[in-house]
Amino acid sequence: VEDPSADPYSGIVKLHLLYTNGEEGYGTGFLISPHVIATCAHNIRYKKDDAWISSKTTAFSSATGKTYKYKTCGTHGNWGGNHYRAIDYGYIFLEEPVNDVYYFDLRKHIKDDEDGITNYTIAGFCQDSNYRYMYEDFGTLQTTSSTQVASKHIFLYEMDTFAGQSGAPIFDSNGTAVGMHAYEYGCEKDEDGKSTGYLCQLNKGVYFDQAALNFYQQAYNKYET
Secondary structure, eight states, rough: OTTTTTTGGGGGGEEEEEBSSSSSEEEEESSSSEEEEEHHHHHHETTTTTTBBBOOOOEEEEEEEEEEEEEEEEEEETHHHHGGGGOOOEEEESSSSOOOOOEEEOOOOOOGGGTOOOOEEEEEEEEEGOOOSSSEEEEEOOEEEEESSSSSSEEEOOOOOOOTTTTTHHHHHHHHEEEEEEEEOOBOOTTSSSOOTTTGGGEEEOOOOOHHHHHHHHHHHHOOO
């Protein structure tokens, strides 16, 4: 991303995740209000032993050049018990607001857009750049039923992603998020931009249904009103 201070990229932040079990990691999140960051639940709760992020966790905004301190967080109520991919979403609430940046609107995905014409964007911070830079890729989405949760869905796509982009917004041309990236399985492309590589079609993201929108609306109402 050439200008991370431009909208909507100014609303995307890098997460430095410090867990209560001593583990450390990085991820991506996006602001839905000055204090509230949307991100994956697996960034917030460490799957191996279900450790939560600690008070040392921070968010860095490339747009403002500032680091912001964590205050509290939340995940979908069932995430800790089963770690289902379809409900892999949560939020981080910051001690101080991130002002004068882009705040993402959320909407339910419109399945009729899956006609190979509408392009979506995933943008976030990658391990292969030592998490210093924001990278993006573009493509279409395919909705598939989750094998883990009845009546729930996830996204499949061939957009190139890498470790560290978990929690990156999946957004449309209006800058509205319809989901977030969650699981990458590697993707290579040739000089013409065509996928050459391994398991690219298995990259997966969280599908925003009404339950997800309600979850984030409740977080907004709790902390911003």
